[in-house]
Amino acid sequence: MKQCIAIDGPAGSGKSTMARLLAEKLGYLYIDTGAMYRALTAYFLANGVHYTDTQVLEKTLRKLLIEFIERNDTVEIKLEGNPMGEEIRSPQVDEHVSSVARIPEVRTYLRQLQRKLALSRPSVTEGRDIGTVILPDADLKIFLTASPTVRANRRFQQNKEKGLDTQYDTVLQNILERDSIDSTRKDAPLKKAKDAITVDTSSLSIDEVLGVLIDLVREERPWYGDISRKCKTGEQRNGNW
Numbered sequence: 001m002k003q004c005i006a007i008d009g010p011a012g013s014g015k016s017t018m019a020r021l022l023a024e025k026l027g028y029l030y031i032d033t034g035a036m037y038r039a040l041t042a043y044f045l046a047n048g049v050h051y052t053d054t055q056v057l058e059k060t061l062r063k064l065l066i067e068f069i070e071r072n073d074t075v076e077i078k079l080e081g082n083p084m085g086e087e088i089r090s091p092q093v094d095e096h097v098s099s100v101a102r103i104p105e106v107r108t109y110l111r112q113l114q115r116k117l118a119l120s121r122p123s124v125t126e127g128r129d130i131g132t133v134i135l136p137d138a139d140l141k142i143f144l145t146a147s148p149t150v151r152a153n154r155r156f157q158q159n160k161e162k163g164l165d166t167q168y169d170t171v172l173q174n175i176l177e178r179d180s181i182d183s184t185r186k187d188a189p190l191k192k193a194k195d196a197i198t199v200d201t202s203s204l205s206i207d208e209v210l211g212v213l214i215d216l217v218r219e220e221r222p223w224y225g226d227i228s229r230k231c232k233t234g235e236q237r238n239g240n241w
């Protein structure tokens with residue numbers, strides 16, 4: 001049974017949904033590293049921190065009290081003693097987070113914390129650089145992906161459910177911009193690890209993807225290639241991502 005699981009992929013590929021469900025099913029710790037970049041971004045925006053100024057950034061990070069608290073197999077993030085909640089998912093944070101995550105000082109700051117947490121017990125860790133940088137020796141590496149339109153549609157539906165008034169075209173544009181910044185930055189870009197298995201979730205349901213992941217964790221099904229439509233059982237469907 002694999003105990004250190006890395007899931008990477010672009011925005012809206014279903015990483016968070018799948019990593020959370022997989023961790024829940026296995027009783028592992030679920031670690032959302034994107035939430036850590038989001039929490040820092042929300043803090044910078046709320047406190048008017050000019051994060052592009054290296055001196056200001058370094059001073060802020062040096063003084064910042066950041067805590068990761070395990071609660072019900074997930075990680076609560078506290079900054080300066082305040083739990084970070086839904087504000088880290090706002091459209092404003094969406095707009096700025098890739099620019100924050102591309103800064104080497106920010107990545108160095110979070111890297112050790114993420115690694116320590118992920119190795120503390122059996123865990124499912126999701127992000128962009130987990131299989132390549134944070135956990136290069138992970139027992140199982142998954143690269144989740146889906147077409148940009150499917151990913152934008154999922155985010156658009158999620159925003160609607162949260163009562164956020166966003167336009168589909170704006171969401172798609174944001175996803176494409178983030179893909180570009182995340183995959184072209186110098187430090188730890190979004191990249192499939194050589195030994196990762198790609199799962200294209202475009203036309204798979206949540207249950208189908210979960211089934212594949214559980215089989216891979218339990219080593220019940222050997223996969224020699226990438227997985228996209230191998231599980232598709234009938235009509236085109238995306239499930240309620």
Ligand code: DC
Pocket residue numbers: 011012033034035037038097098101102126127128129130178182
């Ligand atoms: O997964 P997400 O959309 O919540 O991630 C938010 C941003 O954080 C994303 O644009 C890229 C960045 N990120 C990163 O650079 N490295 C990670 N391990 C996780 C997220």
